[in-house]
Amino acid sequence: MRGDWVVIGTAFCYLALLFMVAAWGDRRAEQGRSLIGSPTVYALSIAVYCTAWTFYGSVGRAAQYGPSFLLIYLGPTLAMLLAPFTLRKMVRIAAQQRITSIADFISARYGKSSRLGALVAIMALITITPYIALQLKAITVSHAVLMNYPLGADITLENERFWMDRSFWIAMVLAVFIILFGPRHLDASERHEGMVAAIAVESLVKLIAFLAVGVFVTFIMFAGPGALLAEVAATPALINSMRLENVPGGATGWVGMLLLAFLAFFTLPRQFQVLVVENVDEQHLHRASGLFPLYLLLINLFVIPIALAGLLLVEGDPDSFVLTLPLSAGLEGLPLLVFIGGLSAATGMVIVETIALSTMVSNQLIMPLLLKVKRLYIGRHGRLADWLLNIRRIAILLILLMGYLYHALIGDSYSLVTIGLVSFAGVAQFAPALLIGLYWRGATRQGATLGLLAGFFIWFYTLLLPGFAQSGWLKETLITQGPWEISWLSPYALLGLSGWDIYTHSLFWSMLVNVSLLIGVSLFTRPTPLEQTQAALFTEAMHPNLQTTSLWQGETTEGALHALLIRYLGSMATQRVFASQTAQPVTETDAYQRPASKALITRAEQSLAGSLGSASASVLINSVLRGEALDVESVLTILDTTSQALEYNRQLEQKSQELARVGEELRSANERLRELDRMKDEFVAMVSHELRTPLTSIRSFAEILRDTPDIAADKRQQFLSIMVLESQRLSRLIEEILDLARLESGRLTMKPVAVNLTKLAKQIAMPSSAYMRRTVLGLSFMQRMLPPLSLRTQTALSRSLLTYWKMHENLLTLNTQR
């Protein structure tokens, strides 16, 4: 039943199924009905994080080192918690700048530097190759276990030529498979929808397979977790297996591993591919930040039961417990399902990783080299597009071959988890340049380059080199006594720092040097304008007012641009770039002479960046531009916008304080206005009263004259002159009110004249003398009292002052006497 052909046939059927899912996904994408536009699919595609290492290696690590295997998943859980801050920013930048890979991202951040991009690409190749080897090893070993049980897996793996080696053929089959549905479009920033759909399916398959084994082991082989734990408790050797003391490096090792997994989650090329490049919608990140950790929790739920059961029941390699446990129970179907689950985990990783790496190889390594060869500038139309796709296909084949070679030459000396962790520590070196560059505008290209190089060197020296020594390539004494017997240079105890586990030790030294150099060198180097602009665009990517206008200012014609795009991207992509440019078709000659707009140049650059990487795109656009290439004004605008962002909070605070102050001022002004209004009312009442006095006397004298026709002539004369005087006083009063108005508006000019006060008093007293005579007060009294003095004053004013004084005094006295 468990024949070779059944297993191989099932595996091929499974791969064919995946291929169909991928083809379906691609077709749906072409029809505009995307399969992957949901946060669940997105979360499942992120689960490509769980490779064969998770599937087989977690149980192995749990069996050996207790709960430390969980750290590999707790790190990403923490990372996903912060996804709305970190990953969201990366996703937005990648969409704005048409980023194709992590190498492209780092290169674009530091001024579209092609050297930095190439460096990251090479480092990624070196660190990831062992990881791919690990997947091949997992498939081969699991197949051997499945076929040879109850014999060990090693028997068939030894002493075979490569054409007899299964892992070689597995690598080749995978290469063909990936080439078939991987790089279909030249534009690598476009989504590989089919691939993502296939990965999501694979994630489901491996989860189901692992849960099936877990349920089988826990509830069928044992009567539930309680029974399993009871048996473990009865075995003295296993009592302490799940305690902290079993974790390598103890508490320090624990923190180191947590940090390692946290950083690697961002920087693994395949994670960057699915998290950032393949992201369809920023909003999916929110839901995925809960869903993806849930997936991790589920796939790890049964790791400890399986590990403990394996330790209790079967012997052999703990990495194979997932397979050997159901095999030992005599099952046929479940081991096959487990094998398919492991195959899913391994192929998923290999597919995404090789596609990400092949894009890096073609865009960051080969393309810049090709651009240096002048001959290619005059290559034939559209040929380069085919070239690039073929480069990517060859790169896929070569990467898998490298993985196979690593596996064949070194891989056997390492356990699954060890290889994985070495890779983790290697890619973690990208984290400072990536994450610090995302938030600190001051990070420069030189700082990033030196930090990467130094960190990478220390990683190589403290993890990879000892690995070679363990494989017998180098002397074992390198590890135990250090090179040339210099003990403080010992790779596992640099400067005598011993007692830590090797990964924490390596991570500590490499990160220390990496971060220090990045920050230190950045503080003392000057970035170029393009670097500054890119830094601003990256650090302020979430700023709502960020301008993404063209930075190019040199002149070129539409024809030259058209020719460039045709040459590198082919006619389809060129049409897309030009389609939105001109509504009406133009004749060839017209187009060749018309100057290209800034928007068109930007679109062309973005299109090139999506296919060739930002560094090469920048070089190519530069090659057709005449004059100053970078628009200094645009650069300054962007820098301005973003420096405004820094000022934004401060200004807002100032504004709100100002508003509060203005509000207070308005309130007091309002109060003052009310007071003035009240005073005005009083004034009007008073003035009306004053106007009525002369009017009343005029009226009363006029009535006397009317009613007594036989009045004496001298009396009549006196009355008439009083009336004249009173009417004069009335007009003076009005004149004075007008004076007051002038005084208020500041237009009154003072003209002092001499006034005889006695005469003035007489004048004032005249109208009311008749009235006064009837009272006790006599005018003679007033005449006596007032000396004949004179004042230099404004006539009208002095008179009115006196009038007021007198009237009030008199009226008051009279009233009180009455």
Place this chain on the structure above:
Amino acid sequence: MNPFSAPSRRRERLIALALLALFMFCPPMLLIVDRLPGLLGWLPLYLFVVWGALIGFTAWLVEPPKEP
């Protein structure tokens, strides 16, 4: 509920949750749990329970509030 404060509060809450998670997964807490009396040790159970609670909290925080 002030609708204007929702996004910023969510950010703050998520950061606080991440810090809490970091604390729960780091040695001081682990040492305490690891030293609890028990034959096999409570560490794995503790880790899974905290992990599950964390996922629950995250899901609750990031889900946009349902429109009434």
